[in-house]
Amino acid sequence: MARARSPLGLVPVAAAALACDPDGAAPPPWHASARALLEQVEADEFRRWPSEVIEGHASHGAFSAVFVNAVFDAARTDPRPRVHWPTGSVLVCEGRDQADGEARTLQIMRREAGSAGGGWIWAQYDGDGEPLDYGTATTCLHCHAAGDDYVRSVSFAGE
Numbered sequence: 001m002a003r004a005r006s007p008l009g010l011v012p013v014a015a016a017a018l019a020c021d022p023d024g025a026a027p028p029p030w031h032a033s034a035r036a037l038l039e040q041v042e043a044d045e046f047r048r049w050p051s052e053v054i055e056g057h058a059s060h061g062a063f064s065a066v067f068v069n070a071v072f073d074a075a076r077t078d079p080r081p082r083v084h085w086p087t088g089s090v091l092v093c094e095g096r097d098q099a100d101g102e103a104r105t106l107q108i109m110r111r112e113a114g115s116a117g118g119g120w121i122w123a124q125y126d127g128d129g130e131p132l133d134y135g136t137a138t139t140c141l142h143c144h145a146a147g148d149d150y151v152r153s154v155s156f157a158g159e
């Protein structure tokens, strides 16, 4: 006689699958730092910083709105030769579908004193500000290595 298989045998599996619901899982430890960085640039009112919208060449969006803080802006126009942007430089990039549209991705770079991550903290969020990536060992570096000290859309003065 064939062994009867109880359909109820599936119940514990289904219960285990529910327990793995990603919405219920603890967020990765870097989420808190990523959120703190976004809160900081929003408190600093980054949308009022010097900015420019350019056609995007990256995966950030069809258009990139790039906002730079005062530390970076001063360095950008300083004609003295340099190999690094100053510590405290912050750049925010909104990836947009339309030049004047909503952000569908948000990227932040902040220049740190150390050399990890090329000297930058890297952070990426979705259009709702949910963290997608954060830190110094990110997938951002290989593309950004082509820029001046990792900045793609702005060159050192005099170049």
Ligand code: HEC
Pocket: 054, 055, 056, 057, 058, 059, 060, 061, 063, 064, 066, 091, 092, 093, 107, 108, 109, 122, 123, 124, 133, 138, 139, 140, 141, 143, 144, 147, 150, 151, 152, 153, 154
């Ligand atoms: C496929 C290549 C590529 C990858 C991967 C990439 N970027 Fe970019 N990024 C660019 C380019 C090119 C620009 C210049 C604007 C444009 O063309 O869209 C840019 C612009 C930026 C800017 C504005 C300052 C600047 O460098 O011009 C920030 C901030 C930024 N990216 C952050 C990030 C972060 C954070 C990541 C990783 C999560 C990342 N990028 C991954 C190519 C890339």
